[in-house]
Amino acid sequence: xxxxxxxxxxxxxxxxxxxxxxxxxxxxxxxxxxxxxxxxxxxxxxxxxxxxxxxxxxxxxxxxxxxxxxxxxxxxxxxxxxxxxxxxxxxxxxxxxxxxxxxxxxxxxxxxxxxxxxxxxxxxxxxxxxxxxxxxxxxxxxxxxxxxxxxxxxxxxxxxxxxxxxxxxxxxxxxxxxxxxxxxxxxxxxxxxxxxxxxxxxxxxxxxxxxxxxxxxxxxxxxxxxxxxxxxxxxxxxxxxxxxxxxxxxxxxxxxxxxxxxxxxxxxxxxxxxxxxxxxxxxxxxxxxxxxxxxxxxxxxxxxxxxxxxxxxxxxxxxxxxxxxxxxxxxxxxxxxxxxxxxxxxxxxxx
Amino acid sequence: xxxxxxxxxxxxxxxxxxxxxxxxxxxxxxxxxxxxxxxxxxxxxxxxxxxxxxxxxxxxxxxxxxxxxxxxxxxxxxxxxxxxxxxxxxxxxxxxxxxxxxxxxxxxxxxxxxxxxxxxxxxxxxxxxxxxxxxxxxxxxxxxxxxxxxxxxxxxxxxxxxxxxxxxxxxxxxxxxxxxxxxxxxxxxxxxxxxxxxxxxxxxxxxxxxxxxxxxxxxxxxxxxxxxxxxxxxxxxxxxxxxxxxxxxxxxxxxxxxxxxxxxxxxxxxxxxxxxxxxxxxxxxxxxxxxxxxxxxxxxxxxxxxxxxxxxxxxxxxxxxxxxxxxxxxxxxxxxxxxxxxxxxxxxxxx
Numbered sequence: 001x002x003x004x005x006x007x008x009x010x011x012x013x014x015x016x017x018x019x020x021x022x023x024x025x026x027x028x029x030x031x032x033x034x035x036x037x038x039x040x041x042x043x044x045x046x047x048x049x050x051x052x053x054x055x056x057x058x059x060x061x062x063x064x065x066x067x068x069x070x071x072x073x074x075x076x077x078x079x080x081x082x083x084x085x086x087x088x089x090x091x092x093x094x095x096x097x098x099x100x101x102x103x104x105x106x107x108x109x110x111x112x113x114x115x116x117x118x119x120x121x122x123x124x125x126x127x128x129x130x131x132x133x134x135x136x137x138x139x140x141x142x143x144x145x146x147x148x149x150x151x152x153x154x155x156x157x158x159x160x161x162x163x164x165x166x167x168x169x170x171x172x173x174x175x176x177x178x179x180x181x182x183x184x185x186x187x188x189x190x191x192x193x194x195x196x197x198x199x200x201x202x203x204x205x206x207x208x209x210x211x212x213x214x215x216x217x218x219x220x221x222x223x224x225x226x227x228x229x230x231x232x233x234x235x236x237x238x239x240x241x242x243x244x245x246x247x248x249x250x251x252x253x254x255x256x257x258x259x260x261x262x263x264x265x266x267x268x269x270x271x272x273x274x275x276x277x278x279x280x281x282x283x284x285x286x287x288x289x290x291x292x293x294x295x296x297x298x299x300x301x302x303x304x305x306x307x308x309x310x311x312x313x314x315x316x317x318x319x320x321x322x323x324x325x326x327x328x329x330x331x332x333x334x335x336x337x338x339x340x341x342x343x344x345x346x347x348x349x350x351x
Numbered sequence: 352x353x354x355x356x357x358x359x360x361x362x363x364x365x366x367x368x369x370x371x372x373x374x375x376x377x378x379x380x381x382x383x384x385x386x387x388x389x390x391x392x393x394x395x396x397x398x399x400x401x402x403x404x405x406x407x408x409x410x411x412x413x414x415x416x417x418x419x420x421x422x423x424x425x426x427x428x429x430x431x432x433x434x435x436x437x438x439x440x441x442x443x444x445x446x447x448x449x450x451x452x453x454x455x456x457x458x459x460x461x462x463x464x465x466x467x468x469x470x471x472x473x474x475x476x477x478x479x480x481x482x483x484x485x486x487x488x489x490x491x492x493x494x495x496x497x498x499x500x501x502x503x504x505x506x507x508x509x510x511x512x513x514x515x516x517x518x519x520x521x522x523x524x525x526x527x528x529x530x531x532x533x534x535x536x537x538x539x540x541x542x543x544x545x546x547x548x549x550x551x552x553x554x555x556x557x558x559x560x561x562x563x564x565x566x567x568x569x570x571x572x573x574x575x576x577x578x579x580x581x582x583x584x585x586x587x588x589x590x591x592x593x594x595x596x597x598x599x600x601x602x603x604x605x606x607x608x609x610x611x612x613x614x615x616x617x618x619x620x621x622x623x624x625x626x627x628x629x630x631x632x633x634x635x636x637x638x639x640x641x642x643x644x645x646x647x648x649x650x651x652x653x654x655x656x657x658x659x660x661x662x663x664x665x666x667x668x669x670x671x672x673x674x675x676x677x678x679x680x681x682x683x684x685x686x687x688x689x690x691x692x693x694x695x696x697x698x699x700x701x702x
Contacts, residue, residue, distance in 0.1 A: 079574055156616055200576070213620045223430055224620035225551070225577070234616060236609040236635060243638045245616050252617075258587040265507055265585060265596050266603075267618065269564045269575035284587060287594045 047193040050186040050344040057341065059334050060190065063297045067273065068197050074295040076273055078198045083274035084264060084285060085191070087205035087212060087229075089319040090278045090301050091220060092183040093172075095310040097318065099179045100211050103166050107150035151208065152232055152249040159247055163214040177348065180219050185344045186336070187276075187301075191220055199274060204263055205229045206256035206281055210247070228267045230255045260285035272296065278303065279319040283327060290331070298333035300324060305339040308349075398544040401537040401695040408692065410685050411541065414648045418624065419548050425646040427624055429549045434625035435615060435636060436542070438556035438563060438580075440670040441629045441652050442571060443534040444523075446661040448669065450530045451562050454517050458501035502559065503583055503600040510598055514565040528699065531570050536695045537687070538627075538652075542571055550625060553577045555614055557607035557632055561598070579618045581606045611636035623647065629654065630670040634678060641682070649684035651675060656690040659700075 051057040067076040088094040108118075108127045118124035123142030126135035135142065154162070167180050175182060191201050201222055203212060209229035216222050231252040234245045255263040261284050264272065275282070275289035276299040286298040303312050303319065313321040328335055336342070344350050402408040418427040439445040459469075459478045469475035474493030477486035486493065505513070518531050526533055542552050552573055554563060560580035567573050582603040585596045606614040612635050615623065626633070626640035627650040637649040654663050654670065664672040679686055687693070695701050 079568060082576075200574075202576075209617075210620075217430060223551075225433075225553075225618060227620070231617065234613055236612045236639075238635070238638065243612060243635070243642050245612060261587045261594060261596060262585055266560075266582065267576060269561075269578070284589070284594065287589065288587075291594050 047196070048186065048189050050189055050342060050350075052341055052343050054341065056334055056336050060193075060297070060299075063274075063295070064193065064197050067295055076294045080270060080273060080294055081194075081197070081199040082202065082268055082270055082272045083191075083194050083199045084202045084204040084228075084268075084272040084276070084289070085187070086277040086279070086282045086285070087203050087207050088278075089303065090184075090276055090282070091187050091203070092179070093175075093309060094318055095312070096173075098207065099172075099182075100207050102170065102173075102179070103163070103211065104146055104150040106166060106170055107162070108146060111149070148249045151211075152247045154247055156210065156234065156245040156247060159210055160214045163211055167215045177346075180215050181348055182346060183219055184301075184342070185347045185350060186342045188220065188347065190276075191222070194274065195221070200226065202226045202228060202264075202268060202272075204255065204260050204285060206254070206259075208232075209255070228255060228263045230259075256281045258284050261288040264288060275299070276301065277324070279321050280324045281320075283324045286324070286327075286333065290333075298328070298331075299336060300328050300333060301336045302338060304337050305342075305345065307339075308345045309338055311339075398547070399537065399540050401540055401693060401701070403692055403694050405692065407685055407687050411544075411648070411650075414625075414646070415544065415548050418646055427645045431621065431624060431645055432545075432548070432550040433553065433619055433621055433623045434542075434545050434550045435553045435555040435579075435619075435623040435627070435640070436538070437628040437630075437633045437636070438554050438558050439629075440654065441535075441627055441633070442538050442554070443530070444526075444660060445669055446663070447524075449558065450523075450533075451558050453521065453524075453530070454514070454562065455497055455501040457517060457521055458513070459497060462500070499600045502562075503598045505598055507561065507585065507596040507598060510561055511565045514562055518566045528697075531566050532699055533697060534570055535652075535693070536698045536701060537693045539571065539698065541627075542573070545625065546572070551577065553579060553615075553619060553623075555606065555611050555636060556580045557605070557610075559583075560606070579606060579614045581610075607632045609635050612639040615639060626650070627652065628675070630672050631675045632671075634675045637675070637678075637684065641684075649679070649682075650687060651679045651684060652687045653689060655688050656693075656696065658690075659696045660689055662690075 048057055048060065051060075066072055066074050067081075069075060085091055088098050092099070105127055108124060112118050112124070112128055115124070118128060123135055123138035123146055126132070126138065127146065151159070167178065170179060171177065172179055172182060195201055203216060203220070203222055203226065205212060205228070207229050209227060209231045212229055213224040213227050216227050217224060233248045233250040233252045235248055237244055237246055253259060253263055253266070257280075260282065264285065271292040272285070272289040273292055273294050274297045275286050277283075277285060278301040282300075286300070289296045289298055300321070302321065302325075303310055305311060312319060313325060327333070338345065399408055399411065402411075417423055417425050418432075420426060436442055439449055443450070456478055459475060463469050463475070463479055466475070469479060474486055474489035474497055477483070477489065478497065502510075518529065521530060522528065523530055523533060546552055554567060554571070554573055554577065556563060556579070558580050560578060560582045563580055564575040564578050567578050568575060584599045584601040584603045586599055588595055588597055604610060604614055604617070608631075611633065615636065622643040623636070623640040624643055624645050625648045626637050628634075628636060629652040633651075637651070640647045640649055651672070653672070653676075654661055656662060663670060664676060678684070689696065
């Protein structure tokens with residue numbers, strides 16, 4: 001059985017803590033980024049213009065140049081150049097709650113007209129009334145019901161359309177931007193730079209695989225089949241000569257923590273040589289890369305910028321970065337300090 | 352729960368019937384292929400030299416030229432050019448039994464010295480004594496035990512090494528060739544031709560994903576992450592600072608029949624525009640391609656060559672091609688007649 005009660009409980013607990021956090025979190029408004037001046041000369045040749053010159057940027061470039069040098073001892077053949085990126089907090093923001101949960105709440109509101117009984121039924125009533133304290137009181141069971149109600153019970157085609165419509169229209173509550181605009185410009189450059197050096201880039205996220213695939217191609221240049229995430233089980237149906245795939249209310253893979261190497265093995269079949277994350281949920285993926293017989297690069301994005309993005313690590317309920325931070329320091333993995341290493345955060349901040 | 356008793360039973364039943372077949376099957380010896388003369392001119396420009404000129408070859412080329420024509424009504428964008436290929440009987444031979452079952456039998460023999468008790472314990476005793484009638488009498492339970500014993504209980508690294516060693520040394524009982532030499536030259540050319548036209552080629556096989564990945568890159572030019580197959584569950588472990596993945600004795604995905612579109616959705620996330628198979632086990636995959644909103648190509652390899660390969664279809668226990676043959680005829684899907692359409696079968700037959 002793949003359904004692991006302990007894992008589900010842990011996931012729901014995080015969601016629960018997130019909601020508690022939501023209730024108390026203060027609104028933060030986006031401010032203009034400090035853009036560090038880049039010389040004209042650097043602009044022309046620099047593959048990572050949104051990264052400030054320094055230790056972090058040098059470490060990335062040194063690694064790529066080393067492992068792509070055919071005559072070097074650390075040369076990595078093209079097929080082995082696998083790069084895996086977490087999504088929430090690594091490629092796009094994740095505050096004040098994982099963006100996918102906004103999708104779930106919005107879905108409940110959209111579905112409500114077809115479910116008049118929800119007006120008097122929890123946990124739906126609390127969602128419809130924006131009553132977070134009551135929603136939280138519904139506990140795990142209530143949250144699971146919201147996730148299942150909004151993510152299962154459609155065909156894969158219908159679900160894709162729902163996600164595409166939502167991502168094209170929904171706005172972040174404080175940043176007032178579409179969610180897929182809240183991606184990190186320096187990471188987009190890093191993805192491009194790796195691909196230009198024949199790395200194959202993958203997303204390996206705790207987020208839903210079918211929640212990401214409808215928009216990741218356009219935003220990150222990563223094709224659907226290179227997107228790995230948490231999934232629910234599906235079933236092939238064939239009616240009146242028409243095949244379709246139904247999304248079932250059963251968990252398939254929780255692609256987080258220990259699930260990340262499992263997902264990487266399932267989908268990719270080889271260890272990454274480059275892995276990037278931002279939280280303890282990525283630690284096992286970074287260890288998996290670290291155990292590669294080829295030289296490997298482990299990157300942690302550290303959320304240190306309370307002005308341009310958010311600042312959080314060890315004690316955050318979202319993207320907890322505690323054990324991972326210790327291990328990164330201990331093993332000399334690379335930390336990208338958002339405040340110091342990035343001169344631009346979001347693409348719309350670019351000069 | 353993904354473990355579906357009915358599916359497992361069906362799979363085991365096929366294996367069982369295969370074994371019965373093995374006992375009665377007559378040895379067939381490979382003979383030199385008739386190589387149809389190809390003009391010098393054609394050789395230079397022909398992307399499919401091992402395919403005889405005619406309806407089938409024209410249909411393939413017409414399709415590719417049509418959907419890659421930017422100004423045509425049927426143009427398919429590059430990201431949507433997904434081509435999926437069954438493996439057993441479509442890219443390599445599958446007689447007298449699926450080659451993976453030879454691997455399982457050989458594994459039992461290799462493992463025997465560490466299991467002295469097997470000398471007196473079924474189903475192992477029968478395997479060790481090459482006593483097929485007794486092996487068959489062990490039924491489903493015995494066959495499942497052989498599959499689990501030989502495919503689970505190792506790390507993924509160990510299993511990869513086992514497969515690599517086996518594929519480099521084991522020989523087909525009648526063809527006297529390594530199993531990965533028994534691939535179809537015309538299909539290798541087709542894979543190359545599609546890739547040259549920016550199709551992304553995938554294997555979608557009922558065979559084990561971790562049984563195929565160690566050798567498919569070298570043989571078919573298909574990277575591991577584009578190989579989809581049946582899988583068992585795995586578990587991430589971390590001991591003494593070393594991470595590894597353990598293969599568990601539990602089924603994850605049976606990538607056959609209804610499981611093929613499910614696997615395609617899980618791994619690729621979009622319908623194929625080109626799908627090739629050879630049996631009823633591929634029918635759902637071909638229907639899935641047929642339901643694409645883009646123009647799509649459905650190819651069935653028909654085993655019609657009793658001299659150079661094997662001839663079998665409706666009544667075969669391996670690669671049964673009955674409902675699929677009817678539907679292909681009814682819907683005008685393309686049949687590749689091995690005897691008439693291919694002037695070479697295996698790469699070693701090439702002049």
